[in-house]
Amino acid sequence: MATLVDTPLLLAGEAWADYGLVDSGNGRKLERYGPYRFIRPEPQAMWSPRLPDWQAAGEFVPGSDEDGGGRWQFDAPVPPAGWPLAWNDVRFTAQCTPFRHLGFFPDMAPVWEWMRGQLAGKADAQTLNLFGYTGVGTLALSECGPVTHVDASKKSVAQARENAAVSDTTERPVRWLVDDAAKFTAREVRRERRYDGIILDPPKFGRGPDGEVWRLEDGLPGLVSDCRRLLDADSRFLFLTVYAVRMSSLALGGLLAEVFADLPGTIEHGDLAMREEGEGGRLLPTAIFARWSNPG
Numbered sequence: 018m019a020t021l022v023d024t025p026l027l028l029a030g031e032a033w034a035d036y037g038l039v040d041s042g043n044g045r046k047l048e049r050y051g052p053y054r055f056i057r058p059e060p061q062a063m064w065s066p067r068l069p070d071w072q073a074a075g076e077f078v079p080g081s082d083e084d085g086g087g088r089w090q091f092d093a094p095v096p097p098a099g100w101p102l103a104w105n106d107v108r109f110t111a112q113c114t115p116f117r118h119l120g121f122f123p124d125m126a127p128v129w130e131w132m133r134g135q136l137a138g139k140a141d142a143q144t145l146n147l148f149g150y151t152g153v154g155t156l157a158l159s160e161c162g163p164v165t166h167v168d169a170s171k172k173s174v175a176q177a178r179e180n181a182a183v184s185d186t187t188e189r190p191v192r193w194l195v196d197d198a199a200k201f202t203a204r205e206v207r208r209e210r211r212y213d214g215i216i217l218d219p220p221k222f223g224r225g226p227d228g229e230v231w232r233l234e235d236g237l238p239g240l241v242s243d244c245r246r247l248l249d250a251d252s253r254f255l256f257l258t259v260y261a262v263r264m265s266s267l268a269l270g271g272l273l274a275e276v277f278a279d280l281p282g283t284i285e286h287g288d289l290a291m292r293e294e295g296e297g298g299r300l301l302p303t304a305i306f307a308r309w310s311n312p313g
């Protein structure tokens with residue numbers, strides 16, 4: 018049955034043509050998103066910057082509280098409606114959002130890559146992307162077969178659909194759903210649906226479209242158990258990422274080991290990180306993860 022690998026793994030993202038972590042330090046990071054560079058808060062960058070001077074088009078100046086508040090300060094013109102970027106064959110729009118994000122999560126790139134690898138050779142692979150945000154992960158998976166994209170934010174799902182148009186993949190079978198992830202997944206269990214792969218990237222705290230409250234520590238065990246019931250011995254993976262919580266990846270690994278005890282395969286856990294570009298690039302941790310994989 019599924020075996021848990023105790024030793025944590027490191028899944029490090031590297032720079033690509035349209036994205037790079039240029040430098041980090043003193044609680045901040047300097048990144049490039051296509052033609053523009055931005056400075057954002059990064060508490061885990063406790064070391065000193067390598068570069069003496071950080072030229073950037075904009076900086077996100079945090080507000081008083083950890084999650085919310087704050088604003089962008091621009092030193093050069095940046096298109097408010099966004100600008101086109103690409104990751105491999107996937108094209109999408111980057112944009113400075115009020116929540117200090119740039120419209121997608123570049124540190125998820127090694128996850129998109131790994132999922133595609135897991136589905137290689139499987140025709141019409143059915144996948145589910147819970148907390149899918151602006152859908153870059155969904156577009157990456159849509160190359161392998163039908164995808165169900167679920168997010169509570171109408172705005173994010175609309176942006177995800179626009180990204181499908183930018184990527185010229187609107188003809189691919191994707192269900193774009195505005196829904197509460199836990200409620201949707203429980204409904205899918207009742208419908209006896211089945212998937213070949215599931216990715217979930219839940220926030221620490223969130224709200225469903227009808228105000229459903231999501232708290233990670235409370236909701237995650239039940240949600241992962243329901244996800245297990247949407248998978249079987251022919252399925253290929255479940256990938257769980259968690260960020261901004263006081264938790265070890267070992268805890269996520271332990272949860273998956275219990276939930277996937279009756280299926281073949283392997284359970285791994287560890288850190289997701291981004292490597293600074295250039296010689297001697299340091300690793301900046303971004304999230305923790307656990308995954309179940311089954312060669313099928």
Ligand SMILES: C[S@@+](CC[C@H](N)C(=O)[O-])C[C@H]1O[C@@H](n2cnc3c(N)ncnc32)[C@H](O)[C@@H]1O
Pocket residue numbers: 121122125147148149150151152153154167168169170173196197198199217218219220222223224225226229230231
């Ligand atoms: C960090 S983002 C996910 C990023 C995504 N995995 C990606 O790579 O683009 C978390 C997402 O969870 C969504 N969310 C928050 N609470 C939710 C809920 N109860 N049900 C579904 N989605 C929720 C938010 O709207 C947000 O888009």
